Amino acid sequence: xxxxxxxxxxxxxxxxxxxxxxxxxxxxxxxxxxxxxxxxxxxxxxxxxxxxxxxxxxxxxxxxxxxxxxxxxxxxxxxxxxxxxxxxxxxxxxxxxxxxxxxxxxxxxxxxxxxxxxxxxxxxxxxxxxxxxxxxxxxxxxxxxxxxxxxxxxxxxxxxxxxxxxxxxxxxxxxxxxxxxxxxxxxxxxxxxxxxxxxxxxxxxxxxxxxxxxxxxxxxxxxxxxxxxxxxxxxxxxxxxxxxxxxxxxxxxxxxxxxxxxxxxxxxxxxxxxxxxxxxxxxxxxxxxxxxxxxxxxxxxxxxxxxxxxxxxxxxxxxxxxxxxxxxxxxxxxxxxxxxxx
Amino acid sequence: xxxxxxxxxxxxxxxxxxxxxxxxxxxxxxxxxxxxxxxxxxxxxxxxxxxxxxxxxxxxxxxxxxxxxxxxxxxxxxxxxxxxxxxxxxxxxxxxxxxxxxxxxxxxxxxxxxxxxxxxxxxxxxxxxxxxxxxxxxxxxxxxxxxxxxxxxxxxxxxxxxxxxxxxxxxxxxxxxxxxxxxxxxxxxxxxxxxxxxxxxxxxxxxxxxxxxxxxxxxxxxxxxxxxxxxxxxxxxxxxxxxxxxxxxxxxxxxxxxxxxxxxxxxxxxxxxxxxxxxxxxxxxxxxxxxxxxxxxxxxxxxxxxxxxxxxxxxxxxxxxxxxxxxxxxxxxxxxxxxxxx
Numbered sequence: 001x002x003x004x005x006x007x008x009x010x011x012x013x014x015x016x017x018x019x020x021x022x023x024x025x026x027x028x029x030x031x032x033x034x035x036x037x038x039x040x041x042x043x044x045x046x047x048x049x050x051x052x053x054x055x056x057x058x059x060x061x062x063x064x065x066x067x068x069x070x071x072x073x074x075x076x077x078x079x080x081x082x083x084x085x086x087x088x089x090x091x092x093x094x095x096x097x098x099x100x101x102x103x104x105x106x107x108x109x110x111x112x113x114x115x116x117x118x119x120x121x122x123x124x125x126x127x128x129x130x131x132x133x134x135x136x137x138x139x140x141x142x143x144x145x146x147x148x149x150x151x152x153x154x155x156x157x158x159x160x161x162x163x164x165x166x167x168x169x170x171x172x173x174x175x176x177x178x179x180x181x182x183x184x185x186x187x188x189x190x191x192x193x194x195x196x197x198x199x200x201x202x203x204x205x206x207x208x209x210x211x212x213x214x215x216x217x218x219x220x221x222x223x224x225x226x227x228x229x230x231x232x233x234x235x236x237x238x239x240x241x242x243x244x245x246x247x248x249x250x251x252x253x254x255x256x257x258x259x260x261x262x263x264x265x266x267x268x269x270x271x272x273x274x275x276x277x278x279x280x281x282x283x284x285x286x287x288x289x290x291x292x293x294x295x296x297x298x299x300x301x302x303x304x305x306x307x308x309x310x311x312x313x314x315x316x317x318x319x320x321x322x323x324x325x326x327x328x329x330x331x332x333x334x335x336x337x338x339x340x341x342x
Numbered sequence: 343x344x345x346x347x348x349x350x351x352x353x354x355x356x357x358x359x360x361x362x363x364x365x366x367x368x369x370x371x372x373x374x375x376x377x378x379x380x381x382x383x384x385x386x387x388x389x390x391x392x393x394x395x396x397x398x399x400x401x402x403x404x405x406x407x408x409x410x411x412x413x414x415x416x417x418x419x420x421x422x423x424x425x426x427x428x429x430x431x432x433x434x435x436x437x438x439x440x441x442x443x444x445x446x447x448x449x450x451x452x453x454x455x456x457x458x459x460x461x462x463x464x465x466x467x468x469x470x471x472x473x474x475x476x477x478x479x480x481x482x483x484x485x486x487x488x489x490x491x492x493x494x495x496x497x498x499x500x501x502x503x504x505x506x507x508x509x510x511x512x513x514x515x516x517x518x519x520x521x522x523x524x525x526x527x528x529x530x531x532x533x534x535x536x537x538x539x540x541x542x543x544x545x546x547x548x549x550x551x552x553x554x555x556x557x558x559x560x561x562x563x564x565x566x567x568x569x570x571x572x573x574x575x576x577x578x579x580x581x582x583x584x585x586x587x588x589x590x591x592x593x594x595x596x597x598x599x600x601x602x603x604x605x606x607x608x609x610x611x612x613x614x615x616x617x618x619x620x621x622x623x624x625x626x627x628x629x630x631x632x633x634x635x636x637x638x639x640x641x642x643x644x645x646x647x648x649x650x651x652x653x654x655x656x657x658x659x660x661x662x663x664x665x666x667x668x669x670x671x672x673x674x675x676x677x678x679x680x681x682x683x684x
Contacts, residue, residue, distance in 0.1 A: 123610045123643075129580075130496060150579045151609045154472060155497050157578025236499025237492045238471075245587040245612035267493045268465045270587035270615040277619035301465075 098208020103228025261305010440550020603647010
């Protein structure tokens, strides 16, 4: 009889020890790839039935090209920072996405661009908010990180810094696209016809933003995000994209994150840093941390959007609580691009 | 013999269970006061020997008045948000501190003010960056939180919003103080005489910022921070003060935090949110979380500054890794004001 009790207690002890170490070991169970890259092109009420096959193909092709650009940097031994910057530059130059060339219009008919980048190796970061004449805000964010002692430069000051550092400057008209202009006119017409109190914040609920996170063969993570913000935005509003800890975060010891969604919620819940904290402090996997923040916390609060997450073992999560999110990833021998839920 | 083994295993099991539950119970051990308020007025290389008794008394008196203002709101059943806003308004109006009236000058000889506020009850937040004509940026931050759908408004847009919402507007010359002007001239003269590569980032290393966190008798926490930024700052740089998660955070379930220091480090390490995460996810006390982030992480990385932390049980921590930090707190029957380490 005594032997059974003893056996029971020994087993109990083992169970306690095993349950404690299991979580810590989860992350290491993945086979670590030499590199990995993940991208997003925004989230929102993308209606699968309303989207033509042709349109879906345009987005899929653009995401595919973006991944190829980033992957070729990583394959050739380039850094995750270079992969993130180059991939986002392509997405900024592509008019399909709400960043760079395809940026949405503010209430005053301007294009105000935000971007940020972060190096997971040393938590160096750079960000810009409200720039109007810089062709590739992600490259300006990187210049802020590498060539200034600051993290966040804004407005005309950031543009002066861009000129001093030979970033490519364009006339504000470069950012004109008919599609985005029409979206602004549509929202403004709706505003005129609806009482202030009944207006929705963002009638078309497309949270365009582009983002990229990468792991290079030195084991370094990087994250970057770029956006034109919210159509019809006023008062030089910044969303989560230029906010380190909200829209972007990278730490080799936890993960790289880039977000897209209703920026105000992502700021209030410090979404990117919260995901990193859950991985660091609660030993969650990228999938568990993404679900906890995007699918539970934000859903409870009404915050729509999604994010991409990558840890230094190459584990990937791409959670979103909206109808769709343009997204994709590539690892050696693997490539996947998706728009809607599968 | 068997009995000893059995006893040993039973004791071992108890120890495991006790060590798990001990941390979780730590927070509840404090006797919860009906209210509490904590303030700071900046951190940095405050030299105890060089500071005259008269100067120290001026600061002590100002901090005492600020605490009295906030305490009277809380004593009379007012909200923690009201206490935070009123206390910071006083500190903004006082020329001793680098916020509002006493703001430092930018490289171009302007005063660009940042502020943020957060409600721990629902994580609503408001912030402004780079405003030049608003007398009390903390009140503008609160208006952004309560009267817009946004969190962060900046520059001229934020000023337009301030006018539309009847905030008190002043001529930029209101922010001129001879003391701050002379600091700018001194730094610029040093710049002219020192090679760019040898310049220190912030020669006088005084990180002026004011902050207040409070707990009201409904158990709600709030946090606010306001600053003029860094003397000689350029390119419309924002520090951590307008960044929710960096300079300011509040969540009834963890704590309220307001930071002061070398803002770039506080952004990169999402200091305010990190402290909140350590309390939420690792069940640290306010003191343990403050020490972990301010005295360990930041010290390792070279990030100078400090913060104030308050949880909903009324526990207070005021860690700083610089020579001094203007700080103080009040609870029923208790009041303490300090400048240097004790």
